[in-house]
Amino acid sequence: MSPISLSPNRREVLAATAAAGVISLLPQALHAATDAEAIRPFTFSFPDEDLADLRRRVAATRWPKSETVADASQGVQLSTIQKLARYWATDYDWKRCEAQLKALPHFVTEIDGLDIHFIHVRSKHENALPLIVTHGWPGSIIEQLKIIDPLTNPTKHGASASDAFDIVVPSLPGYGFSGKPTVTGWDTPRIARAWVTLMKRLGYTNFVAAGGDVGAQVGDELGVQAPPGLLGVHSNMPGTLPADISKALNLHEPAPAGLSADEQNAWNQLELFYKKGLGYANEMSLRPQTLYALEDSPVGLAAWILDHDAGSYAMIARSIDGQPEGLTPDDVLDNITFYWLTKTAVSSARLYWDASATAKKGFFDVKGVNTIPFAVSAFPDEIYTAPKSWAEKAYPKLIHYNKLPKGTHFAAWEQPQFYSEEVRASFRQLRSA
Template identity: 70%
Template structure:
C-alpha cells in the first residue's frame, strides 16, 4: 500500500505532532512530498470560559418533580440525574479528556463540501491493516479512544505484530469536530461515500471498516457500495432482522412460530425496544430542531443522551450509584461534555431526520451485502443478533461470536474484548494486503 503520510509534508506532520504532543505516533522517518493542502492538522482547544459556563449551568439546573413510579418507565430517574449533575458541577475535570484528545493526531479534510474531522493513528508494525471505525448516536469519537492502543500496538496488549491496524476514526457530519451540514441530505449513504473518499485520500488502497449504531449503517452501506479497496467489514450492531420478524414487530406481535431460543431472545429485545425505547428517535426523525432545551441545559442534554436504550441506561445509572462495570463517571461525562462544548446536540440529531426523509430501508433490515462480514453479538445490545439471522443476512460471514458481556457501546465498555474481536475477525483478510 502507499505511505498513508503522503498527504502531508514533513513540516506539516511535525507541526501537527508538536501541537498535539503526538510525535511518537508518527514512526515513519521518511515522508513523501505534499499533495496539496487537502488534509490539515486540527488542534483541539476550548476557551476556559466555555467550561466555566457549563459548570455554572449545571449548578443552576431547574429540577422537575420526582417521577411518580418506582421504576424507569417514565424515563431518566431524578436521583440519577441529580447524582450526575452533582459530580459534573463539583468534581468532573474536562481538561483530562481534552488532553487525551490533544495527544492524538487529529485532522480535517473537506469532502463533498463539508469539513470532516478524524483521528488517524498509524501502527509502528509493518503491514498493518487500515480500518475506519465509525461511531453512532449518542456516541462520538470518545467511544473509540480506548481501542486505539490495542489495535495499533497489539504486542503491548496481548496480541501479535501480525494483528496490527492503522486506525482512522472520523466524526460523523454534525458531530464533534466535523462540520455541521447547512442543507439536508447527509444520509448514511452519502457518509459511506465520503468515508471511501477519505480512505482513498489517506493513500489506503486496501482496508476494512467497522461500526455500530449509525456507524453500522454507514459501514454496511460502504459494503453495499463496494468501493475499491474495501476488503470486508465488522459490525457490533448487525442488521439481520428477517422480513417476517420485522413485519410481526411492526404489527405488534406475536412472534412467528418456530423461533430458536436465540431468535426468541432477539425478538423479545427488539419488541421491548420498539415499544419502550424509541421516543428519542421518533422526535429526532420528525422534529430535531424543536430540541432547543438540550442546547440550553446541560442536564437536559445528559438526560436525553442517557435515555437511549434501557440496558445502557441501567449500566450508566449504576455507575452513578458507585458501580464500575464497563464505564466510569468520567467516561460518560466526557462524551456528554464533548456534545455540549461543540454545540452539536441538534446538528447530530438531524442525521435521524435526513435518514427518515431519504430512506434506504429499515434500520435492522438486511441490505444484501456481498463482501465478507464479521459479527460480534454483544448480549446487552438493542438486540443480540442470532447466528442464524447473520448467516442469512451475510452470505460471506467470516466470523460470528456471541460475547458474554457488553452492550450498545461495546468498544467503550469492553475495549479488550472488542479489540480481540477485530483482530480475530479480520485475520482471514490480511493476506490480501
C-alpha cells in the same frame, strides 16, 4: 501555518508536521484550504469561560418532581441524574479528557463541501491493516479512545504484531469537530461514500471498516456499495432481521412461530425496544430542530443522551450509583461534555432526519450486503443480540460470528478488550488480500 496536503510520502509529512507543531484552533475557526482535498492538521482548545458557564448552568438546573414509579419506566430517574449533575458541577475534570484527545493526531479535510474531522493513528508495525471505525449517536469519537492503542499497538496488549491496524476515527457530519451540514442530504449512503473518499485521500488502496449504532448503518451501507478496496466490515449492531420479523415488530404483531431460543431472545429484546425505546429516534427523525432545550440545558442534554436503550441505561445508572462497570461516570460525562462544548446536540440529531428521508430499510433490517466479507460480534445487552442463524442469512459472506459474555450498546467504549479482540479475529483472514 499553511494547510498541508499529503504527498505520496505521507509518513514523512505527518512526522514533520508533528515535530513542528500546529496552530491552536477553535472548532469554529478552521484554516481555509486552498486545495479542497488538503489534509489539514487540526488542534483545538475550549475556553475556561465555557467550562465555568457549564458548571453554572448545571448548578442552576430547575428540577422536576420525582417520577411516580419505582423503576425507569418513565425515563431517567431523578436520583440518577441529580447524582451525575452534582459530580459534573463540582469534581468532574474535563481537562483530563481534553488532554487524552490532544495527545492524538487530529485532521480535517473537505469532502463533498463539508469539513470532515478525523483522528488518524498509524501503527509502528509493518503491514498494518487500515481500519476506519465509525461512532454512533449518542456517541462521538470519545467512544473509540480506548481501542486506538490496542488496535494500533497490539504487542503492548498481548496480541501479535501481525494484528496491527492503522486506525482512522472520523466524526460523523454534524458531530464533534466535523462541520455542521447547512443543507439536507447527509444520509448514511452519502457518509459511506465520504469515508471511501477519505481512505483513498489518505493513500489507502485497501481497508476494512467497523462501527456500532449509526456506525453500523454506515458499515452496512459500505457493504452494499462494495467499493473497490473494501476488504470487509465488522459490526456490533448488525442488520439481520428477516422480513417477517421486521414486519411483525413494526405492526406490533405476535412473533412468528418456530423461533429458536436465540431468535426468541432477539425478538423479546426488539419487541421491548420497538414499544418503549424508540422515542428519541422518532423525535430526531421527525423534528430534530425542536430540540432547542438540549443546546440550552446541560442536564437536559445529559438526560436525553442517557435515555438511549434499556441495557446501557441500566449499566450507566448502576455506575452512577457507585457500582462501576463498563462505563464510569467520568466516561459518561466526557461524552456529554464533548457534545455540549462543540454545540452539536441539534446538528447531530439532524442525521436521523436525513437518514429517515431516504431509508428504505429499518435500523436492524437486512440491507443486502451480498459480496463483502462481514463479521458480527453479538453482545448480550445490545439493543438486540443478533442470532447466528439470522446473521448467516443476512451476510452470505459471514466470516466471523461470536457471542460475547458481557456488553451493552457501546461495545468499543464499554468493553474495549473484548471489542479489540473481536476486530482482530474478524479481519485476520483478510490481511493477505
